[in-house]
Amino acid sequence: MKQVLIVEDDENLGKSLKKIMEEEGMNVFLATTLERARTLLSEPLDVIVLDWMLPDGQGIDFLRELRAKNAVVPVIMLTARTDLIDKVLGLETGASDYMTKPFESRELVARVRVQLREKLTGKAREEKVVAGKILINDLDKDFFYDGKKISLTKMEYELVKLLAENPRQTFSRENLLDKVWGYENFPTTRTVDTHVLQIRQKTADDIIETIRGLGYRLGTMGIVSSN
Amino acid sequence: MKQVLIVEDDENLGKSLKKIMEEEGMNVFLATTLERARTLLSEPLDVIVLDWMLPDGQGIDFLRELRAKNAVVPVIMLTARTDLIDKVLGLETGASDYMTKPFESRELVARVRVQLREKLTGKAREEKVVAGKILINDLDKDFFYDGKKISLTKMEYELVKLLAENPRQTFSRENLLDKVWGYENFPTTRTVDTHVLQIRQKTADDIIETIRGLGYRLGTMGIVSSN
DNA sequence: AACAGAATGTCAGCTCATTGTCAGGTTTAA
DNA sequence: TTAAACCTGACAATGAGCTGACATTCTGTT
Known part of the structure; x- marks a missing residue:
């Protein structure tokens, strides 16, 4: 019933x-x-x-x-x-x-x-997010990069999802901590760097762009269509 | 509807x-x-x-x-x-x-x-600043001059943004140090000159106007559209 | 018009803040 | 309990920002 x-x-x-x-x-x-x-x-x-x-x-x-x-x-x-x-x-x-x-x-x-x-x-x-080579299926929490499924941890997933949902937008580390980690948690801003590193290693270096002194944003591959 | x-x-x-x-x-x-x-x-x-x-x-x-x-x-x-x-x-x-x-x-x-x-x-x-040939997207931290994207460093970006937000207004070096660099930092006023130089070299000489003895302000190209 | 002094333009090198990277300890989830 | 995920701290690499030196331009005075 x-x-x-x-x-x-x-x-x-x-x-x-x-x-x-x-x-x-x-x-x-x-x-x-x-x-x-x-x-x-x-x-x-x-x-x-x-x-x-x-x-x-x-x-x-x-x-x-x-x-x-x-x-x-x-x-x-x-x-x-x-x-x-x-x-x-x-x-x-x-x-x-x-x-x-x-x-x-x-x-x-x-x-x-x-x-x-x-x-x-x-x-x-x-619930899908598409950005260049990135495809995210938010229902089953699957992440695909360049057609290949990549296994991401929870934080990695949430982080890259936020960036992919807002391509071109630059997020400061503090902003990312708020939006991804939430107000209850207070990790160091360096934690963000570590997770960015993990994502880069699992996919490609240019998936996330560093805007020195300002923060991170989705790399150009998230804008350029793969075909 | x-x-x-x-x-x-x-x-x-x-x-x-x-x-x-x-x-x-x-x-x-x-x-x-x-x-x-x-x-x-x-x-x-x-x-x-x-x-x-x-x-x-x-x-x-x-x-x-x-x-x-x-x-x-x-x-x-x-x-x-x-x-x-x-x-x-x-x-x-x-x-x-x-x-x-x-x-x-x-x-x-x-x-x-x-x-x-x-x-x-x-x-x-x-979140957008438009002044003549200048377009600034503050969300993305992107700077466009004459339709071309120009990569600026943090201080260059903040400096030109302040000037573009207040066209016609002349800022003294001290004023710029306060507004752009903040009260915590105490660089020489000559630092302002250097950054103005960098911006000019990356874009065009007349993007920033020198008001001798007083300071800088946005050039006329930032006020009069030239299409 | 020539000059002196001041303000500004320009450049190169140094410093240090920012970021990349990794290992180890702690927490969380299965 | 065990494995994975997470966070942190340390160290390395990078490059932005600052300064000082010198060149150039401007301004006001003679």
């Missing part, structure tokens, strides 16, 4: 959705707050329906938390705000779909089914 | 992009020639995707026409030639982004979304 989590503070709407989905044979959890939703994450969920605004926080923040934990569960965002930018933002942080309020309950259920099916067939949105 | 213009002579590619973007909720115009594209400029456009080579002219000329009209719409250039990237980005008020063929359609759509967002927040623009 498929398990669905609905995070929605409008109880009427939530219960109505729950009922329809249960008729479809789904097992539905309903949370009216983010706090409650977090406790329900212990369940093995197949789809999450997430409202944009909630009494104790933004749905999008909850989504970010999920993605930070590498959760791959599809998320459908609900929002009353019609301007496109919010939709775009929602999608970029990894929402699989969205709906603007008001909507037909039946349509939402249809979309939930789409997500369930895509999750099964594995054809969901492939 | 956001409006996107695609100028691409490969009809298959164009239609495929159109379809994907329309699924994202964008309103897409497709032009296979520059002539057709010009007529579509009457529409209020949010992003333009522009191929490099078109049956009736160069995409880059179309971009120049746009900029001559002070159009601020972001432009994403498509090119198969990797050696032209620096030129595209370095052109005055140049392209906002580029992609080398072949590319993933999804990645292009993602970049269109980035441009839409940046256009709203107005963030990307502030």
Whole structure:
């Protein structure tokens, strides 16, 4: 049986959705707050329906938390705000779909089914990063360089992914520590150098460019197409 | 609804992009020639995707026409030639982004979304400094002079950036030492002269003007565009 | 116009900060 | 428990930045 989590503070709407989905044979959890939703994450969920605004926080923040934990569960965002930018933002942080309020309950259920099916067939949105000779499949954390799969450690992977996602952009060591290592960890800036070295040795020297006195950025091979 | 213009002579590619973007909720115009594209400029456009080579002219000329009209719409250039990237980005008020063929359609759509967002927040623009023949991309730490990319060292870069950000303003050597070198460092004022020399040699003599007895300022080429 | 003095242009070499590289100890994950 | 990953410190290599010396240009005065 498929398990669905609905995070929605409008109880009427939530219960109505729950009922329809249960008729479809789904097992539905309903949370009216983010706090409650977090406790329900212990369940093995197949789809999450997430409202944009909630009494104790933004749905999008909850989504970010999920993605930070590498959760791959599809998320459908609900929002009353019609301007496109919010939709775009929602999608970029990894929402699989969205709906603007008001909507037909039946349509939402249809979309939930789409997500369930895509999750099964594995054809969901492939999170790929392509930059020159680099290809990154973020779903299974695979890194390819020049057509060959290279085994990278977690930090190496996160580092090169950030650089590949922002080709040409120069990052200072401090900036990289923030973005890749996070604010909780405080390694030396020299740690960055070491990891850059590892990546260079595993691939090619020019994969990462040194901008002396400023930091690192993706090398030109990340810009030049290989064919 | 956001409006996107695609100028691409490969009809298959164009239609495929159109379809994907329309699924994202964008309103897409497709032009296979520059002539057709010009007529579509009457529409209020949010992003333009522009191929490099078109049956009736160069995409880059179309971009120049746009900029001559002070159009601020972001432009994403498509090119198969990797050696032209620096030129595209370095052109005055140049392209906002580029992609080398072949590319993933999804990645292009993602970049269109980035441009839409940046256009709203107005963030990307502030990271570029344009002054006559000078273009500085502070995110990338790239410096372009007269369309050519010039490799500058850290201090050279910081110095010319300050001058380009404040054209017409004359800075004393002491002032430059404070602003560029910072209060922690105490080099001789002659150090400024040396760096000015390096910049002049790497670009052109008249990039920095000497105000005898007072200091330096950006040359007139940095104020009057010479196209 | 010629001159002196000051300001600036120019160059080369030295210094030292930055970065590359590696080994070893510590932590983390299987 | 064991192996891998991570971080750190040490040392080497590199090159940017600084300085001092000398050349050149400019300015104001005679």
